[in-house]
Amino acid sequence: MTRPAGPTHGADAVDRLRADYDATPYTSDAFPQSAPGQLAAIAHVFGLDVPAVSRARVLEIGCAAGGNIIPFAAAHPEALAVGIDLSQVQIDLGRERAQALGLDNLEFVAGDIARTNLTGAFDYIVAHGVYSWVPPDVQEALLAAIGRLLAPNGVAYLSYNTYPGWKAKEVMRDAMLLASGASTTTADKVRDARGMVDFLSEVHLLEKCGGVQVLVEQYLDFVVNRMFRESLFVHAQRATQIRYDLDANRWRRMHFAAWTPPVDGPTRLDHSRQEYEVADGATLFTNDPGLKATLETLNEQWPWTLSRDELVEAVRARLGSAGLNPSVELPGYVDNLLGVLIVQGQARYRLDPVLPKPTSPAAPRLDATVRRMAELTRGQHDASIFNLWHEAIIPSPLDRHLLPLLDGTRDRDALVAGLLAAVREEASVESDGEPVPGDAELEIAISEFVDAAPQRLTELKLLRTDR
Numbered sequence: 001m002t003r004p005a006g007p008t009h010g011a012d013a014v015d016r017l018r019a020d021y022d023a024t025p026y027t028s029d030a031f032p033q034s035a036p037g038q039l040a041a042i043a044h045v046f047g048l049d050v051p052a053v054s055r056a057r058v059l060e061i062g063c064a065a066g067g068n069i070i071p072f073a074a075a076h077p078e079a080l081a082v083g084i085d086l087s088q089v090q091i092d093l094g095r096e097r098a099q100a101l102g103l104d105n106l107e108f109v110a111g112d113i114a115r116t117n118l119t120g121a122f123d124y125i126v127a128h129g130v131y132s133w134v135p136p137d138v139q140e141a142l143l144a145a146i147g148r149l150l151a152p153n154g155v156a157y158l159s160y161n162t163y164p165g166w167k168a169k170e171v172m173r174d175a176m177l178l179a180s181g182a183s184t185t186t187a188d189k190v191r192d193a194r195g196m197v198d199f200l201s202e203v204h205l206l207e208k209c210g211g212v213q214v215l216v217e218q219y220l221d222f223v224v225n226r227m228f229r230e231s232l233f234v235h236a237q238r239a240t241q242i243r244y245d246l247d248a249n250r251w252r253r254m255h256f257a258a259w260t261p262p263v264d265g266p267t268r269l270d271h272s273r274q275e276y277e278v279a280d281g282a283t284l285f286t287n288d289p290g291l292k293a294t295l296e297t298l299n300e301q302w303p304w305t306l307s308r309d310e311l312v313e314a315v316r317a318r319l320g321s322a323g324l325n326p327s328v329e330l331p332g333y334v335d336n337l338l339g340v341l342i343v344q345g346q347a348r349y350r351l352d353p354v355l356p357k358p359t360s361p362a363a364p365r366l367d368a369t370v371r372r373m374a375e376l377t378r379g380q381h382d383a384s385i386f387n388l389w390h391e392a393i394i395p396s397p398l399d400r401h402l403l404p405l406l407d408g409t410r411d412r413d414a415l416v417a418g419l420l421a422a423v424r425e426e427a428s429v430e431s432d433g434e435p436v437p438g439d440a441e442l443e444i445a446i447s448e449f450v451d452a453a454p455q456r457l458t459e460l461k462l463l464r465t466d467r
Contacts (some may be wrong), residue, residue: 006057028067028090033230035390036072036124037350037415039155042232044351045250045342047243049122051156053352055079059122061113061142062086062130066094066106069126071386073098074369075105084116101372112143119361125227131160133284135380146233156233248335255305255355257348258341260284267296269322278346290333293318303389303461304355305348308338354388361454361465365408370462374403387461398449399456400424406453406463415450416443 004342032038036058037295040050043226056079060069062085073081085091109116114137125146129138135293146156150341157464228462234242246335260276263283268274269292275283276295286292293315296305306314312331319326327333341347348354359365377383384392401422419444458461 027189028064028094029070029384029392030071030386030390031128031392032390034068034126034128034157035158037127037352037354039126039232040159040351041254041349042330043234044157044253045246045249045349047250048155048234048238049153050351051151051153053079053124054124057120057151058082058124058126059084059118060061061125061127061145062151063090063094063108065090066097066108067384067392068128069106070094070098070101070103071390073103074101074367074386075388075390077105079105081106082109082118082122083350084113084118085109086110086112097376101369103369109397110444112138112141113145114138116145118149121154122149123151123154125150125154125156126342127157128159131158133210147235150233150235152235153238154234157230158233161242180459239291246339248332248339251308251335251338252350253308255307255350255353256298256311256338256341257301257303257305257354258295258346259302260295260341261299268291269293269319269324273445278344284340284346288333289319289322289324290315290330291337293322293333294337303348303458304464305350305353307353308334311338348389356388356464358464359408363408364406364454364457364463366403366406366457366462368407371404371406374400389461391461393460393462402453404449406457412450415453419446427448 035326036056037053039445040053054076056076058069058072058079058081060081060083063069064083064087066083069081069083083094084143085094085108088110091108098108109118127142127146131142134142138224146158150156173281194345224413232331252418263275263277269289271287271289273285273287274292277283294311297314297318305432312334315334316326318332338347342349354366355420370387374386374395377385377395381397382394384394386392386407398419402419404416405418410418423446454465455465458465
């Protein structure tokens with residue numbers, strides 16, 4: 001684990017942390033690995049029964065301005081979400097954002113988790129990017145709070161830095177602390193720390209290592225080693241329920257999505273060998289038409305989910321349409337493939353469907369919270385919004401004007417007119433990196449932008465259009 005330099009015990013250390021975060025608010029975005037829906041699905045895969053996410057009580061420790069807890073509250077109106085953070089400044093920002101979004105199921109608390117008066121049990125507790133950045137006594141308090149506040153069948157998520165991979169970044173962190181140690185204000189500290197990064201970036205690796213090749217290789221080892229770990233925690237008495245041998249019977253309650261396009265042209269529902277690309281650039285290959293049909297069915301549904309039973313039936317229908325007689329063992333083949341995709345990290349899965357209502361491309365409609373988020377962050381070019389997969393998305397300046405207009409009442413011409421009016425007031429439009437000069441060119445550029453929006457927003461997992 002990493003430990004901050006300097007004194008690490010007592011209220012003084014916590015007060016310093018609070019002051020630092022008040023002075024320099026931490027960037028707050030959605031972090032998909034920590035989504036309660038993801039935690040529930042992983043725990044289910046490993047044999048644990050978990051609380052329903054749709055009505056869960058969720059606590060985020062170190063929530064900053066709520067970028068990671070707001071998406072959950074927005075997507076689950078019947079759930080209760082609580083975010084706690086040391087920084088009053090960030091808590092105030094979170095409260096302001098939640099109020100603007102109309103989220104009455106989200107509460108923000110300013111305080112120290114070791115001394116808070118939070119009551120009740122939480123079904124899911126998230127502490128992302130906190131543990132390795134606080135003093136040891138706060139780390140102990142954090143773990144104690146999780147143990148105290150976690151419901152009997154709850155699941156907690158904790159992320160933390162690990163050796164050996166983190167050592168390289170810890171060296172950089174120590175160098176930045178050294179460079180900024182004499183600085184008196186937060187702004188000066190940030191400036192001096194960044195100056196150290198700039199200085200080190202100019203030193204070539206061979207020069208830094210004195211030409212010693214073994215040391216060069218050691219530095220390269222740090223580049224590829226694990227530096228960050230995420231763990232799920234449950235109460236000790238549930239340890240015997242955890243199953244590390246995956247049971248395909250658990251898939252029956254689950255919903256799956258995967259994107260594995262064929263490498264060599266369209267899928268052929270025959271016994272010829274075909275390769276399918278997975279997320280890391282590797283490939284899966286099969287000559288089984290049932291498995292090909294399974295991958296193609298998931299591709300067609302992407303980025304949205306199908307239940308396991310829906311998937312089996314869709315594959316059966318696809319094979320029948322191709323004149324093939326599906327094997328009675330097809331469900332088992334599908335289950336085995338899903339297991340492979342899960343283990344290899346190539347499938348997305350949940351206990352509840354991730355499937356927004358379809359909208360017409362002629363008058364597209366986005367979720368009201370997403371529209372409002374885009375409107376609230378207009379002018380903040382680095383501010384994120386989120387999708388149903390709990391992913392952070394940085395919209396373009398034009399999209400920050402377009403998304404609020406997608407309420408289902410405007411057709412293509414109305415969207416072009418509305419976006420034109422907006423950009424004439426506040427924004428500029430570029431084509432191939434150059435400003436669009438006149439009104440005629442501007443209207444053409446805006447029209448093309450609107451026409452491309454359904455596909456663009458579908459790829460961002462913000463929109464599901466009628467097929």
